[in-house]
Amino acid sequence: MPASLRxxxxxxxxxxxxxxxYRSVPWLPPERALSARLGVSRSALREAVQRMEIQGxxxxxxxxxxxxxxxxxxxxxxxxxxxxxDLTERLRxxxxxxxxxxxxxxxxxxxxxxxxxxxxxRVAHGRLGTTLDEAVPADLEFHRTLAxxxxxxxxxxxxxxxxxxxxxxxxxxxxxxxxxxxxxxxARIVEAVERGDGDAAHAAxxxxxxxxxxxxxxLAPSFSPSGPRSAKTSAARSP
Amino acid sequence: MPASLRxxxxxxxxxxxxxxxYRSVPWLPPERALSARLGVSRSALREAVQRMEIQGxxxxxxxxxxxxxxxxxxxxxxxxxxxxxDLTERLRxxxxxxxxxxxxxxxxxxxxxxxxxxxxxRVAHGRLGTTLDEAVPADLEFHRTLAxxxxxxxxxxxxxxxxxxxxxxxxxxxxxxxxxxxxxxxARIVEAVERGDGDAAHAAxxxxxxxxxxxxxxLAPSFSPSGPRSAKTSAARSP
DNA sequence: TTGGTTGCAGTGGTCTGACCTCCTACCTCT
DNA sequence: AGAGGTAGGAGGTCAGACCACTGCAACCAA
Numbered sequence: 001m002p003a004s005l006r007x008x009x010x011x012x013x014x015x016x017x018x019x020x021x022y023r024s025v026p027w028l029p030p031e032r033a034l035s036a037r038l039g040v041s042r043s044a045l046r047e048a049v050q051r052m053e054i055q056g057x058x059x060x061x062x063x064x065x066x067x068x069x070x071x072x073x074x075x076x077x078x079x080x081x082x083x084x085x086d087l088t089e090r091l092r093x094x095x096x097x098x099x100x101x102x103x104x105x106x107x108x109x110x111x112x113x114x115x116x117x118x119x120x121x122r123v124a125h126g127r128l129g130t131t132l133d134e135a136v137p138a139d140l141e142f143h144r145t146l147a148x149x150x151x152x153x154x155x156x157x158x159x160x161x162x163x164x165x166x167x168x169x170x171x172x173x174x175x176x177x178x179x180x181x182x183x184x185x186x187a188r189i190v191e192a193v194e195r196g197d198g199d200a201a202h203a204a205x206x207x208x209x210x211x212x213x214x215x216x217x218x219l220a221p222s223f224s225p226s227g228p229r230s231a232k233t234s235a236a237r238s239p
Numbered sequence: 240m241p242a243s244l245r246x247x248x249x250x251x252x253x254x255x256x257x258x259x260x261y262r263s264v265p266w267l268p269p270e271r272a273l274s275a276r277l278g279v280s281r282s283a284l285r286e287a288v289q290r291m292e293i294q295g296x297x298x299x300x301x302x303x304x305x306x307x308x309x310x311x312x313x314x315x316x317x318x319x320x321x322x323x324x325d326l327t328e329r330l331r332x333x334x335x336x337x338x339x340x341x342x343x344x345x346x347x348x349x350x351x352x353x354x355x356x357x358x359x360x361r362v363a364h365g366r367l368g369t370t371l372d373e374a375v376p377a378d379l380e381f382h383r384t385l386a387x388x389x390x391x392x393x394x395x396x397x398x399x400x401x402x403x404x405x406x407x408x409x410x411x412x413x414x415x416x417x418x419x420x421x422x423x424x425x426a427r428i429v430e431a432v433e434r435g436d437g438d439a440a441h442a443a444x445x446x447x448x449x450x451x452x453x454x455x456x457x458l459a460p461s462f463s464p465s466g467p468r469s470a471k472t473s474a475a476r477s478p
Numbered sequence: 479t480t481g482g483t484t485g486c487a488g489t490g491g492t493c494t495g496a497c498c499t500c501c502t503a504c505c506t507c508t
Numbered sequence: 509a510g511a512g513g514t515a516g517g518a519g520g521t522c523a524g525a526c527c528a529c530t531g532c533a534a535c536c537a538a
Contacts, residue, residue, distance in 0.1 A: 063501035302530035
């Protein structure tokens with residue numbers, strides 16, 4: 001009955017079926033039951049599950065079950081961790097990438113955001129609480145929201161991957177910059193996005209990321225993606 | 240004998256051992272022999288192999304064997320393909336990302352490259368042949384070399400991931416732009432890097448990527464990472 | 479000789495069913 | 509009511525068999 005007239009590897013077919021049929025349930029059925037239901041062996045099913053786990057679509061917990069998640073940034077993050085084993089170097093390069101990507105995202109968000117998106121951003125900005133434990137995830141969420149508004153999934157994905165591995169740093173950064181100052185910088189970005197002013201958003205975000213980097217004891221930049229000539233991209237109006 | 244006193248998942252340990260011991264051989268031993276040698280079951284070994292395949296470290300071919308490779312961009316590329324199933328949209332976003340990232344890479348490369356690196360770049364540039372079949376891989380290689388000189392593995396990785404999925408487009412682009420013109424643009428970049436002039440390298444690369452995008456029937460940009468105000472980043476000296 | 483064909487041996491792919499390890503929730507005892 | 513133990517069920521590992529694909533070498537025909 002589940003014979004199917006496939007040509008390629010069986011595991012691929014299983015992955016597709018899983019992704020299609022169990023997209024919106026919290027947990028997968030037990031492996032034994034599921035393999036029986038799909039008409040494949042447990043081995044093949046396990047290979048498929050493992051594959052999707054690495055891809056960030058599933059999360060298997062020994063003795064518990066297989067949870068359905070959606071973290072497409074997981075494989076990217078894992079790759080980066082493998083490619084840059086040294087934590088300090090990784091964080092330094094992350095900072096450089098943020099310096100390049102975040103302003104571009106802010107500009108794009110300002111130029112594309114409609115009323116609904118602006119509201120979402122305002123909400124995310126409002127969540128920045130008064131304690132570090134609240135602020136760190138809120139800060140991450142703010143930047144994530146902005147990246148989504150920008151409409152470029154590639155940049156968004158890259159930023160998520162980076163954020164996942166530097167969450168610890170954000171705490172230090174926020175502590176040094178100060179919650180009030182960080183909130184003020186966020187506010188300037190929100191303001192620019194509300195006005196649809198791409199240049200201002202770019203400038204505000206650039207200032208924000210620069211402040212974060214300079215307040216954190218990450219090493220000096222080995223190169224500056226935006227160049228030392230500050231008159232280039234931050235010439236736009238800014239409060 | 241290979242009992243080992245592990246705590247975590249066995250598969251993790253196998254992956255480590257494989258990565259460590261078989262890093263520099265072209266092929267892995269057959270699964271049966273290898274599982275016996277490592278003292279684990281074939282199932283466990285297969286899970287490890289499959290994992291490393293997804294991570295871009297192995298490449299298994301049915302009926303042939305398991306090849307040892309090193310393509311860290313594979314998982315990123317796969318993720319992007321899954322996140323952006325629509326080919327046109329994917330290529331458009333790729334073009335935008337390149338527009339943002341490549342100039343930054345060129346600048347960094349110019350500011351960091353020493354004599355040896357400059358030679359490597361010159362060699363890569365020299366390989367741009369006279370036929371499309373030669374030019375496409377040579378063009379890819381040129382940009383890859385430049386990214387390596389820039390010294391930021393994150394950007395380099397991202398660019399490789401993109402390149403792997405847009406190789407087909409490069410052919411069209413090169414055809415429209417013309418090999419001679421593309422070579423001239425590359426030459427301007429090389430020149431700037433040789434002089435250590437970051438701004439010029441940035442400008443030359445920006446012009447190159449823009450020309451490529453405008454010559455290719457990819458859709459109009461939904462947003463411009465570098466902004467519509469052309470006076471911003473391309474103000475540097477340029478031939 | 480040369481060209482295509484066939485068969486075989488070795489590889490990864492899948493299946494089965496058994497046992498081990500871990501987590502949870504329930505149950506018991508205090 | 510709380511702390512501790514226990515049984516069930518989840519994933520993890522194992523063993524051995526058979527299936528499917530690939531490459532090559534031996535073979536046969538022109």
